[in-house]
Amino acid sequence: MTLSKRVIPCLDVAAGRVVKGVNFQNLVDAGDPVELAKIYGDAGADELTFLDISASVEDRSTTLEMVSRTAEQVFIPLTVGGGIREVADVDRLLRAGADKVGVNTAAIARPELINEIADRFGNQVLVLSVDARRGSTLSGFEVTTHGGRTGTGIDAFTWIEEASARGIGEILLNSMDADGTRAGYDTEMIRQVREITHVPLIASGGAGKLADFSAALAAGADALLAASVFHFQTFTIGEVKADLARHGYSVRL
Amino acid sequence: MIAILDYGSGNLRSAQRAFALTGHETIVTSDPNICLASEGLVVPGVGAYGACMEQLVATGGRAIIDARVAAQKPMIGICVGMQILFTNGTEKGGHDGVGIFAGAVSQIDAPILPHIGWNNVRSEISSILLQGLQDESFYFVHSFAAKSAVADASNSWCTYGEEFLAAVERGPVSAVQFHPEKSGAAGARLISNWAETL
Numbered sequence: 469m470t471l472s473k474r475v476i477p478c479l480d481v482a483a484g485r486v487v488k489g490v491n492f493q494n495l496v497d498a499g500d501p502v503e504l505a506k507i508y509g510d511a512g513a514d515e516l517t518f519l520d521i522s523a524s525v526e527d528r529s530t531t532l533e534m535v536s537r538t539a540e541q542v543f544i545p546l547t548v549g550g551g552i553r554e555v556a557d558v559d560r561l562l563r564a565g566a567d568k569v570g571v572n573t574a575a576i577a578r579p580e581l582i583n584e585i586a587d588r589f590g591n592q593v594l595v596l597s598v599d600a601r602r603g604s605t606l607s608g609f610e611v612t613t614h615g616g617r618t619g620t621g622i623d624a625f626t627w628i629e630e631a632s633a634r635g636i637g638e639i640l641l642n643s644m645d646a647d648g649t650r651a652g653y654d655t656e657m658i659r660q661v662r663e664i665t666h667v668p669l670i671a672s673g674g675a676g677k678l679a680d681f682s683a684a685l686a687a688g689a690d691a692l693l694a695a696s697v698f699h700f701q702t703f704t705i706g707e708v709k710a711d712l713a714r715h716g717y718s719v720r721l
Numbered sequence: 722m723i724a725i726l727d728y729g730s731g732n733l734r735s736a737q738r739a740f741a742l743t744g745h746e747t748i749v750t751s752d753p754n755i756c757l758a759s760e761g762l763v764v765p766g767v768g769a770y771g772a773c774m775e776q777l778v779a780t781g782g783r784a785i786i787d788a789r790v791a792a793q794k795p796m797i798g799i800c801v802g803m804q805i806l807f808t809n810g811t812e813k814g815g816h817d818g819v820g821i822f823a824g825a826v827s828q829i830d831a832p833i834l835p836h837i838g839w840n841n842v843r844s845e846i847s848s849i850l851l852q853g854l855q856d857e858s859f860y861f862v863h864s865f866a867a868k869s870a871v872a873d874a875s876n877s878w879c880t881y882g883e884e885f886l887a888a889v890e891r892g893p894v895s896a897v898q899f900h901p902e903k904s905g906a907a908g909a910r911l912i913s914n915w916a917e918t919l
Contacts, residue, residue, distance in 0.1 A: 567732065
């Protein structure tokens with residue numbers, strides 16, 4: 469036996485509710501986050517990720533309550549990303565019951581934020597969320613913000629190397645080309661990023677069929693994040709894990 | 722009553738919630754009298770070894786641990802709360818620990834660190850913590866670990882790159898490198914196993 473490959477459902481939340489949508493548009497209420505978190509936890513999720521897409525500060529405080537209520541009832545690790553701009557935001561989330569936080573836009577704007585969070589809480593709480601798409605930067609992959617709509621001109625691999633040096637615990641590598649397509653994870657990008665970093669790599673964006681998950685692991689991912697295939701019950705977490713086991717990967721059943 | 726030592730490190734609420742789930746009331750405190758009088762003491766810990774030790778000493782937590790050991794009263798360390806019970810840790814330059822268990826805590830020899838996720842733990846029959854949990858998976862988040870068996874103890878092991886200690890139990894002192902409070906049903910069972918010895 470060995471370290472299991474993790475399967476991580478991702479829940480988009482706004483104002484304390486789970487929402488469904490495509491590229492953050494046409495959002496539909498998809499239920500109570502605590503109930504969904506429990507369902508996924510019971511179904512064998514290895515962790516849960518909440519992505520806070522709240523528009524206002526008031527909505528974010530509702531998210532804090534939601535994290536707290538979830539942590540009361542779900543005893544697997546919770547990662548919360550979205551809207552984290554300073555150490556105090558991290559402190560509030562961890563106190564509410566989050567185990568890890570995902571940072572993205574604010575760290576691009578001010579990379580020192582990574583050092584500040586890592587120095588205070590340790591590298592292990594910090595998940596660097598990278599929304600990358602193919603572009604004309606050095607590596608051929610560019611960092612984007614705002615759900616992939618805004619290019620930054622920053623090379624994704626240069627950014628990953630800088631952030632790794634500053635102190636991160638994991639990378640959530642989200643392909644903006646694959647996101648929402650259900651055409652499979654971007655295995656080429658996963659393979660290349662695996663070569664330049666020594667922290668665990670979570671693949672995200674593009675999962676549509678069972679074979680996509682084992683393909684991402686074969687490319688070098690340590691964990692697999694997916695949203696719509698679980699929300700729309702295309703398949704269960706158990707079915708994903710059974711398929712991974714068939715491919716010879718260690719999973720927690 | 723079980724006391725959770727508050728020395729400024731660790732996700733204290735999650736430990737408290739997990740104990741509550743298994744029907745055990747806890748108090749989060751740094752009060753030496755409560756900590757010494759409690760039936761069991763939980764020592765959590767996250768972050769860097771040296772920073773944890775500094776805070777432990779500064780808040781009087783180290784004195785509490787020493788006093789409980791002298792009185793042979795039960796205690797469980799979790800994650801860095803386990804690591805600081807060893808002689809020393811090599812993280813960020815090297816720091817002395819509390820020294821209840823002989824041995825060093827050093828970086829795991831694995832290509833990808835931190836070791837994050839669910840990994841299985843191999844226990845000895847003598848393990849009380851892992852009774853009914855042989856080869857179960859628990860949630861780990863760490864880059865450093867103790868790698869040598871503790872003498873006269875029940876040693877449980879995990880493998881990631883190399884073998885390291887996942888749990889140690891010797892008399893009243895227990896310690897786990899993983900996070901039982903984040904390890905679902907298996908973690909809840911482990912917490913119950915410990916709490917029922919009190």
